[in-house]
Amino acid sequence: MSLGQVRTEEKSNEITAIPRLLEALDVSGCVVTIDAMGCQTDIAETIIEEGADYVLALKDNQKGLRASVEAIFDRLVESDHEAHSPHKHVTGGHDRVETRRCWTVDVDEKGLVDQTGWVKLKSICLVEYEKFEDGERSVERRYFISSLEPNPEKLLEATRRHWHIENRMHWVLDVAFREDDSRIRMGNAAQNMSAVRRLALGLLEQEESLSVGTKNKRLRAGWDHDYLEKILRQI
Structure with missing residues (x-):
């Protein structure tokens, strides 16, 4: 998170x-x-x-x-x-x-x-x-x-937790959200989209009814409005 x-x-x-x-x-x-x-x-x-x-x-x-x-x-x-x-x-x-x-x-x-x-x-x-x-x-x-x-x-526990958070968050944002490919640059848009991605990632990881990865949860939310609503109700 x-x-x-x-x-x-x-x-x-x-x-x-x-x-x-x-x-x-x-x-x-x-x-x-x-x-x-x-x-x-x-x-x-x-x-x-x-x-x-x-x-x-x-x-x-x-x-x-x-x-x-x-x-x-x-x-x-x-x-x-x-x-x-x-x-x-x-x-x-x-x-x-x-x-x-x-x-x-x-x-x-x-x-x-x-x-x-x-x-x-x-x-x-x-x-x-x-x-x-x-x-x-x-x-x-x-x-x-x-x-x-x-x-x-x-x-050792402090360093392990740091690497876990750092590697997992950055890897998922790149693979599931393709953050590194983003070309958003104007004004505050890049900062705003970064915040939205991290909010979305947190919600997707909290939702545990599907035993699939974050990328597939995101795809499911795109075509299943009931599942999307379930995710958003966590806010």
């Missing part, structure tokens, strides 16, 4: 839009997860001011911090230190096995990480994603910083 959106101004990007969206929503008591674009000191500060915690993906837009965190976890994983053993989650089926391992470190531990500018930064996190599919193995490592305590189980 999509709870809100703000328009990215011309010659701007998500960095300026994210704080406006956070201020428009009630995120108090929540854990806010954002991709690397949102890994900015002022965004972290806004999240804390709004009464929430943050888990922010760390990539090369924060090169110094990323290099420091990566070096810490390289040593940690190589040493296999018992005090920092990872939490593991395994899923699989149909010749595919996915394993996620999460290591966390307290940023105050031996002053390992420069916390300058990062409000209430408490932990750094490594999530290793290992996949076996059709006999092939792949491994990907992702790094995060967080205001949460260094609890690997909780941080």
Whole structure:
């Protein structure tokens, strides 16, 4: 379910839009997860001011911090230190096995990480994603910083939920609604249509009387007015 959106101004990007969206929503008591674009000191500060915690993906837009965190976890994983053993989650089926391992470190531990500018930064996190599919193995490592305590189980769950929402929503909007093919550009039309698509997606996913995908539910609503009315009555 999509709870809100703000328009990215011309010659701007998500960095300026994210704080406006956070201020428009009630995120108090929540854990806010954002991709690397949102890994900015002022965004972290806004999240804390709004009464929430943050888990922010760390990539090369924060090169110094990323290099420091990566070096810490390289040593940690190589040493296999018992005090920092990872939490593991395994899923699989149909010749595919996915394993996620999460290591966390307290940023105050031996002053390992420069916390300058990062409000209430408490932990750094490594999530290793290992996949076996059709006999092939792949491994990907992702790094995060967080205001949460260094609890690997909780941080792994936060990152898993983020990927699930991000991948599922974007994939369905592209496949079922062909959002990426849209050429709507004039005025506020693109923003308005984006809101309508997300509202429609939420309604279609809540309707569970048909055991079919979102695309087929949408087609059914187009030719069956009774089914369309059933969906709209959820509002």
